[in-house]
Amino acid sequence: VVFIGFMGAGKSTAAKLFAQTLGLKALDSDRMLEERFGRPLAEEFEIAGEARFRAAEEELVCELLAGLQPDTVVSLGGGSVLSPAVREALEPHLSVLLDIGPDEAWLRVQGGDRDGRERPLARDHEVFSDLHATRREVYEGVADAILAGRPRETLAAAIPALLSLSEAPIGTKLLWASAASGSYPVLVGPSLLGAGIWPAPAARRFCVTDETVGPLYAALLGELQRTITIPAGEKAKTLSNAEHVWRELVEAGMTRADQLLALGGGVVGDLAGFCAATYQRGVPVVQIPTTLVAQVDSAYGGKTGVDLPQAKNYVGAYHQPAAVIVDTQTLQTLPAAELASGYVEVLKTALIAGGELWQRISADEPLDQRMILACVRTKLSVVAEDERDSGRRQVLNLGHTVGHAIEVLTGYERLRHGEAVGLGLLAALRLSGREELREQVRQLLVAHELPVQIDGVDVEEVITVTARDKKRIGERVPFVLVEEPGDVRSGCEVAEHDLRLAARELIS
Numbered sequence: 092v093v094f095i096g097f098m099g100a101g102k103s104t105a106a107k108l109f110a111q112t113l114g115l116k117a118l119d120s121d122r123m124l125e126e127r128f129g130r131p132l133a134e135e136f137e138i139a140g141e142a143r144f145r146a147a148e149e150e151l152v153c154e155l156l157a158g159l160q161p162d163t164v165v166s167l168g169g170g171s172v173l174s175p176a177v178r179e180a181l182e183p184h185l186s187v188l189l190d191i192g193p194d195e196a197w198l199r200v201q202g203g204d205r206d207g208r209e210r211p212l213a214r215d216h217e218v219f220s221d222l223h224a225t226r227r228e229v230y231e232g233v234a235d236a237i238l239a240g241r242p243r244e245t246l247a248a249a250i251p252a253l254l255s256l257s258e259a260p261i262g263t264k265l266l267w268a269s270a271a272s273g274s275y276p277v278l279v280g281p282s283l284l285g286a287g288i289w290p291a292p293a294a295r296r297f298c299v300t301d302e303t304v305g306p307l308y309a310a311l312l313g314e315l316q317r318t319i320t321i322p323a324g325e326k327a328k329t330l331s332n333a334e335h336v337w338r339e340l341v342e343a344g345m346t347r348a349d350q351l352l353a354l355g356g357g358v359v360g361d362l363a364g365f366c367a368a369t370y371q372r373g374v375p376v377v378q379i380p381t382t383l384v385a386q387v388d389s390a391y392g393g394k395t396g397v398d399l400p401q402a403k404n405y406v407g408a409y410h411q412p413a414a415v416i417v418d419t420q421t422l423q424t425l426p427a428a429e430l431a432s433g434y435v436e437v438l439k440t441a442l443i444a445g446g447e448l449w450q451r452i453s454a455d456e457p458l459d460q461r462m463i464l465a466c467v468r469t470k471l472s473v474v475a476e477d478e479r480d481s482g483r484r485q486v487l488n489l490g491h492t493v494g495h496a497i498e499v500l501t502g503y504e505r506l507r508h509g510e511a512v513g514l515g516l517l518a519a520l521r522l523s524g525r526e527e528l529r530e531q532v533r534q535l536l537v538a539h540e541l542p543v544q545i546d547g548v549d550v551e552e553v554i555t556v557t558a559r560d561k562k563r564i565g566e567r568v569p570f571v572l573v574e575e576p577g578d579v580r581s582g583c584e585v586a587e588h589d590l591r592l593a594a595r596e597l598i599s
């Protein structure tokens with residue numbers, strides 16, 4: 092195991108902690124380099140210059156990684172991973188990125204290096220932040236696992252999941268999700284189902300799935316005490332199906348020591364999550380999302396619930412999963428229309444994230460695991476800031492206010508969730524006054540054969556149902572608007588007249 096990351100991320104502490112917990116040895120490449128130079132790194136950096144310093148660092152780190160024994164854990168100097176030779180040498184090892192934001196890293200390095208000397212690359216805040224931005228992508232490219240938060244707290248909880256990675260199929264990545272009410276591992280990789288990887292332990296496992304997904308994948312999950320099957324599709328996300336699940340769980344004798352697996356799309360995830368939140372006042376749930384919507388969005392963040400005939404997701408609870416296991420291979424059996432519907436959530440997430448994800452999505456690059464991971468990271472970072480939708484998390488509702496209203500008005504039948512959100516995105520971009528961006532998004536929706544208009548819906552009804560939105564605060568329905576990709580704002584006031592115009596455009 093090799094810890095990588097930016098200055099101040101806590102790599103040496105993490106390596107020591109990991110080694111201590113598992114009875115291993117910890118090595119620190121910076122310490123070893125200092126011994127080789129015979130003087131502090133900051134001094135060598137000044138005397139030799141960065142190029143010579145990096146060459147010496149590359150040599151030492153490559154030697155170290157080539158001879159690394161399984162009983163040794165290493166922390167690498169922040170800049171060493173910039174070397175392609177070091178990145179190649181890292182390949183056979185498990186690289187764990189300790190992710191830290193630029194501002195927090197800046198604060199942490201203010202005291203200097205471990206001997207209190209000023210760090211040569213941490214003299215100017217702006218230069219430091221730019222360096223952070225360039226390096227982050229390199230780190231993420233090589234990392235098998237990404238842990239955010241304080242290493243001490245996160246690492247102790249993440250060790251079992253990190254160890255499970257060594258048995259996972261090649262290409263599997265681990266993200267560590269934190270929210271106010273708990274943290275959990277997220278494994279993303281091809282062919283994970285059937286690999287028998289369980290990053291969260293349980294006495295016995297019970298499964299909720301739907302009529303389509305169950306026959307395809309339930310058998311890959313190993314021994315299940317009971318598999319409860321609900322009909323496929325949004326129409327099944329009801330209280331009566333929740334009651335059916337609760338009753339089956341009682342009958343099968345599920346207890347809090349057991350685990351409920353939610354195998355399916357967002358409907359199964361939301362419903363099984365709700366059942367897990369309420370059954371015996373809360374049992375652990377492992378989300379195993381099999382649609383794109385669920386893999387990039389609904390499986391994370393702990394929002395669970397069912398629909399009422401009058402309004403969507405109106406009854407529910409927050410219940411963070413014990414783990415999320417994403418087998419990207421399951422998307423192979425997903426019908427094209429469902430994939431397109433999930434693409435809307437990817438598009439929404441890219442608008443929220445901006446940066447590289449938006450660049451790739453706006454260029455209409457084909458979906459890959461890196462995009463899915465980027466979406467997951469965006470969602471996790473938003474939820475980490477605000478689990479209960481009181482602030483930042485509201486940005487995730489981009490496109491959902493009008494989207495939900497359209498879903499209600501079409502009886503959850505005519506449109507898929509993502510299709511409705513696509514229409515909602517167009518409304519939100521119109522209300523944001525972002526003409527060109529709206530057109531760009533419209534074209535992307537068309538290219539993915541998604542609707543950009545709908546018939547048979549009454550504009551005034553859209554206004555009425557929007558006003559009933561559960562995000563309403565008193566008389567106001569707060570809207571999420573887009574300043575530009577990467578700058579999305581929640582809680583925006585919208586005049587009814589403008590909403591009417593934005594909704595009218597959607598109706599053919």
Ligand SMILES: NC(=O)c1ccc[n+]([C@@H]2O[C@H](COP(=O)([O-])OP(=O)(O)OC[C@H]3O[C@@H](n4cnc5c(N)ncnc54)[C@H](O)[C@@H]3O)[C@@H](O)[C@H]2O)c1
Nearest residue numbers: 303323324325356357358381382384389394421424425508
């Ligand atoms: N909790 C949240 O944060 C959150 C976020 C976004 C959406 N949601 C909810 O998610 C739901 C929509 O989820 P969805 O789009 O996944 O719908 P879904 O669960 O209905 O799945 C769509 C269809 O695909 C089928 N399917 C699923 N996986 C398959 C596979 N691998 N191969 C073949 N068929 C497969 C299902 O049987 C279903 O017929 C909505 O109810 C929405 O409210 C929740």
